[in-house]
Amino acid sequence: MTSFFDAIMVLLILTNLALLGTSRLRTCIHICALQGLLLGTLPLTTTIELISFRAFLLAGGGMVMKAIVFPRLLERTLQDTHVQREVEPFIGYSISLLAGIGLLGFSLWLGSRLPLPSMITSPLVIPVSFFMMMVGLLLIVSRKKALTQVLGYLVMENGIYAFGVAISPEAPFLVEMGMLLDAFVAVFIMGILMFHINREFDHIDTDRLSVLKD
Amino acid sequence: MHALLFLLLLLFGSGILALCLQKSAKAASFVAAGGCIVSCLIGLVTVIRILATGDFPSFHAGWMVPYGSFSMEIDALSAFFLIPIFLLAALAALYGIGYLSAAAATPVSCRQDAGGTYLRKKKLGGVWFFYNLLVASMVMVVAARNAVLFLVVWEIMSLASFFLVTFEDEKEGVIEAGWTYLVATHVGTAILFVVFLLLGRYAGSLEFDRFMASSEDYSHIAGILFLMSVIGFGTKAGFMPFHIWLPEAHPAAPSHVSAVMSGVMVKTGLYGIIRIATFLGPLPAWWGVILVVIGVSSGILGVIFAMSQHDLKRLLAYHTIENIGIISLGLGLGMLGMSIHSISLCVLGFGGGLLHILNHAIFKGLLFLNAGAILHSAGTGQIDELGGLMKRMPWTGATFLIGSIAISGIPPFNGFISEFLIYVSALEGCVSLHAHFAFVCLGGICGLALIGGLAAACFSKAFGIIFLGEPRSEHGAEAHECGIAMRIPMIVLAFSCMALGLLLPFGMGFLSPVIGVITGFSQQELHLHFAAYSGTLNVLVVTGFAIFVIVGILAFIRSRILSNRTVSSSVTWDCGYAQPMPRMQYTASSFVQPFTSLFALILRTRITYSPPQGLFPQKSSFHTETPDRFREGLFRPLFEGINRGLSKLRWLQHGRIQLYVLYIALILFILLILKLW
Numbered sequence: 001m002t003s004f005f006d007a008i009m010v011l012l013i014l015t016n017l018a019l020l021g022t023s024r025l026r027t028c029i030h031i032c033a034l035q036g037l038l039l040g041t042l043p044l045t046t047t048i049e050l051i052s053f054r055a056f057l058l059a060g061g062g063m064v065m066k067a068i069v070f071p072r073l074l075e076r077t078l079q080d081t082h083v084q085r086e087v088e089p090f091i092g093y094s095i096s097l098l099a100g101i102g103l104l105g106f107s108l109w110l111g112s113r114l115p116l117p118s119m120i121t122s123p124l125v126i127p128v129s130f131f132m133m134m135v136g137l138l139l140i141v142s143r144k145k146a147l148t149q150v151l152g153y154l155v156m157e158n159g160i161y162a163f164g165v166a167i168s169p170e171a172p173f174l175v176e177m178g179m180l181l182d183a184f185v186a187v188f189i190m191g192i193l194m195f196h197i198n199r200e201f202d203h204i205d206t207d208r209l210s211v212l213k214d
Numbered sequence: 215m216h217a218l219l220f221l222l223l224l225l226f227g228s229g230i231l232a233l234c235l236q237k238s239a240k241a242a243s244f245v246a247a248g249g250c251i252v253s254c255l256i257g258l259v260t261v262i263r264i265l266a267t268g269d270f271p272s273f274h275a276g277w278m279v280p281y282g283s284f285s286m287e288i289d290a291l292s293a294f295f296l297i298p299i300f301l302l303a304a305l306a307a308l309y310g311i312g313y314l315s316a317a318a319a320t321p322v323s324c325r326q327d328a329g330g331t332y333l334r335k336k337k338l339g340g341v342w343f344f345y346n347l348l349v350a351s352m353v354m355v356v357a358a359r360n361a362v363l364f365l366v367v368w369e370i371m372s373l374a375s376f377f378l379v380t381f382e383d384e385k386e387g388v389i390e391a392g393w394t395y396l397v398a399t400h401v402g403t404a405i406l407f408v409v410f411l412l413l414g415r416y417a418g419s420l421e422f423d424r425f426m427a428s429s430e431d432y433s434h435i436a437g438i439l440f441l442m443s444v445i446g447f448g449t450k451a452g453f454m455p456f457h458i459w460l461p462e463a464h465p466a467a468p469s470h471v472s473a474v475m476s477g478v479m480v481k482t483g484l485y486g487i488i489r490i491a492t493f494l495g496p497l498p499a500w501w502g503v504i505l506v507v508i509g510v511s512s513g514i515l516g517v518i519f520a521m522s523q524h525d526l527k528r529l530l531a532y533h534t535i536e537n538i539g540i541i542s543l544g545l546g547l548g549m550l551g552m553s554i555h556s557i558s559l560c561v562l563g564f565g566g567g568l569l570h571i572l573n574h575a576i577f578k579g580l581l582f583l584n585a586g587a588i589l590h591s592a593g594t595g596q597i598d599e600l601g602g603l604m605k606r607m608p609w610t611g612a613t614f615l616i617g618s619i620a621i622s623g624i625p626p627f628n629g630f631i632s633e634f635l636i637y638v639s640a641l642e643g644c645v646s647l648h649a650h651f652a653f654v655c656l657g658g659i660c661g662l663a664l665i666g667g668l669a670a671a672c673f674s675k676a677f678g679i680i681f682l683g684e685p686r687s688e689h690g691a692e693a694h695e696c697g698i699a700m701r702i703p704m705i706v707l708a709f710s711c712m713a714l715g716l717l718l719p720f721g722m723g724f725l726s727p728v729i730g731v732i733t734g735f736s737q738q739e740l741h742l743h744f745a746a747y748s749g750t751l752n753v754l755v756v757t758g759f760a761i762f763v764i765v766g767i768l769a770f771i772r773s774r775i776l777s778n779r780t781v782s783s784s785v786t787w788d789c790g791y792a793q794p795m796p797r798m799q800y801t802a803s804s805f806v807q808p809f810t811s812l813f814a815l816i817l818r819t820r821i822t823y824s825p826p827q828g829l830f831p832q833k834s835s836f837h838t839e840t841p842d843r844f845r846e847g848l849f850r851p852l853f854e855g856i857n858r859g860l861s862k863l864r865w866l867q868h869g870r871i872q873l874y875v876l877y878i879a880l881i882l883f884i885l886l887i888l889k890l891w
Contacts, residue, residue, distance in 0.1 A: 090872065110886070110890065113890040113891075114890060137875065137879045140871075140872065140875050141872045141873075141875050141876045141879065142872065143872075144872075149871070
């Protein structure tokens with residue numbers, strides 16, 4: 001099982017880097033969906049003995065949400081708002097990728113320093129989950145469109161999810177469902193918000209919202 | 215305790231219900247005020263029973279907040295502070311029904327986004343909700359026994375009163391007054407956070423009983439803790455120079471709210487100082503000296519500034535500062551007594567201070583309600599535009615007179631009793647203490663005498679200009695007596711002034727458990743010392759009765775003399791003028807001119823004066839304005855300096871969401887790295 005788990009971890013790292021290097025919004029959404037799919041399999045791989053009903057439900061719920069519902073919502077927003085299909089970064093793709101590599105190194109260092117309980121499924125999981133959170137933050141910070149910020153938020157949330165799954169396979173079911181619901185509501189509201197921002201300002205570039213400051 | 219929890223729920227519930235019912239101003243008023251009055255009556259009965267039986271209830275419940283818990287207890291000190299809170303809150307709520315109905319009836323113009331104005335009627339749901347919230351939070355503040363809970367309810371109290379202050383936000387200056395209050399109260403709260411965190415650090419818990427138990431652990435920083443709590447709580451209480459919010463916020467707030475804020479809310483600051491002092495173990499003498507010095511300076515400066523004010527509510531706000539000074543003088547003398555284990559000094563000092571807390575709540579509440587009635591019927595609080603109101607508003611006038619006598623500390627009303635006790639304690643200190651402390655007590659006596667005299671002068675001005683003579687403008691001429699809902703609270707409070715003046719000397723015994731909580735002396739000792747002064751106090755009662763009898767006899771004689779003569783009214787004096795007019799009367803500023811010119815160095819009154827010129831003088835004018843010295847000279851430069859310093863950091867604020875997220879993320883990462891390094 002461990003090798004399978006590690007394979008997923010490596011794939012997650014790759015999806016993150018791909019997100020940083022992609023210029024098309026639709027592709028970004030698809031990569032996010034893929035990431036959600038990969039994450040959804042995590043609860044199934046961590047419970048080594050027997051795949052419990054709980055893990056199954058969690059995996060199923062997570063996959064449906066992150067791989068189907070969120071991408072659908074975001075694509076709908078993309079269509080409704082008729083914005084340019086490009087990411088429009090503040091910092092270029094290659095520099096974003098380099099920053100991503102740097103963050104990966106930083107999170108590996110973090111993973112080695114962080115005092116943790118011994119029962120972790122794989123040594124990779126902590127660095128990867130930190131890496132995902134940081135990439136999420138990087139996406140929020142370095143991209144102009146509100147849509148990419150929603151994506152960044154989702155990636156960050158994925159990182160937290162991975163962290164939670166890895167660190168305590170027995171984390172309360174309710175907490176995880178709560179997190180899913182939280183993310184769902186957030187994406188939903190942000191979708192509506194973006195639609196309204198677009199209607200009001202004819203764009204969803206958050207940097208141009210700075211004209212609103214006093 | 216169940217009764218208290220129930221009344222808190224009732225207060226909160228009726229507030230929420232008023233918020234829901236705000237379509238109809240009348241319904242909202244009746245529900246919220248009704249809930250408030252009922253719960254305050256329950257509270258009064260409960261508190262009096264607690265004090266009478268000596269059975270002090272407590273309540274504990276867990277709370278999810280770290281280090282927090284719902285620990286509440288009513289000991290004698292809390293119970294004592296609850297009495298004025300419940301009494302004044304109930305009466306002010308009744309008054310508020312009448313007062314706010316006028317505010318709801320007249321539409322006010324509101325600013326719209328586009329710059330135009332439109333008329334709308336005020337909704338009362340919000341103001342009643344915050345009023346009930348304010349009352350509930352004051353009850354919680356004196357009952358809380360956990361620092362987190364205390365700070366939370368303290369903050370609720372500040373915010374609720376902020377929203378009440380800004381209720382009439384269509385008027386000029388109200389919003390600025392609200393901001394002044396908000397900033398001042400939060401600066402104070404910030405200092406309180408430090409105080410409680412330091413206490414918690416040494417005690418290992420944020421429960422008050424743990425603070426009390428581990429007083430030796432922080433004996434080395436006790437002095438700093440005390441000073442910080444004097445500043446933090448003193449900001450709420452209105453010690454000079456932290457008083458600047460009072461003269462702004464009290465005139466801005468609706469009058470029944472000013473009555474509650476000035477009568478009881480500022481006292482929670484004094485409660486805090488007393489409560490903190492009980493945690494800190496044996497008191498050094500200089501703490502008492504500090505309170506005496508603050509008391510005398512606040513008292514004298516407060517009354518001097520009060521004298522030069524033209525706005526009635528502003529004048530009353532400065533008198534609040536003065537009375538807080540008197541109270542703090544009494545408490546300081548008590549603390550001085552504690553430090554040298556002189557029980558009689560403790561009994562007299564704390565007794566006088568605590569009684570003055572109760573008395574001030576009653577007469578200042580009364581005076582603010584009077585001011586509200588004047589504002590309500592004459593439409594202005596400018597003293598110089600009023601006059602002759604005694605004929606038009608006899609009830610308001612009579613109760614204002616009683617309140618004025620009481621606040622000036624003149625027998626036979628209640629203010630005299632507490633000031634008398636403070637005098638006696640200062641005399642006791644002069645006789646029994648070492649030379650340098652005796653000097654402090656002597657200063658206290660002189661200060662108190664000066665305060666009393668100036669207060670009497672100031673209130674003769676206020677009463678004389680407003681109620682006697684002839685109306686100085688059409689405002690005064692159109693005045694009429696207020697409705698029954700506003701009249702009853704004023705009459706009840708005026709009656710309380712009178713009754714307490716005669717009954718307090720007998721009821722001093724109920725203070726001994728309160729003083730016991732503060733000082734830790736046993737009940738028997740305290741009772742013994744109270745008994746030692748009973749002879750003196752009985753003389754006070756007899757004198758009080760004698761004054762009433764003499765006044766009654768004089769009134770009887772007057773009516774007998776006048777009964778078989780015709781009484782007519784005519785022009786007062788005309789000194790050869792062909793047409794005497796109301797403008798020839800004394801103005802408020804000319805009445806107190808001898809005093810204000812005496813203190814001109816402190817007051818720095820701005821005078822704009824163009825004297826009459828030539829043989830046939832035509833246009834001339836005279837205008838005085840006394841801005842607050844501390845606001846203008848200390849806080850304005852300070853805050854402008856801070857503003858200038860901080861505006862250099864403007865470049866950090868771009869309005870870009872991305873950068874803000876980056877700031878937050880960077881800080882978090884730096885913290886993480888520092889922790890893991």
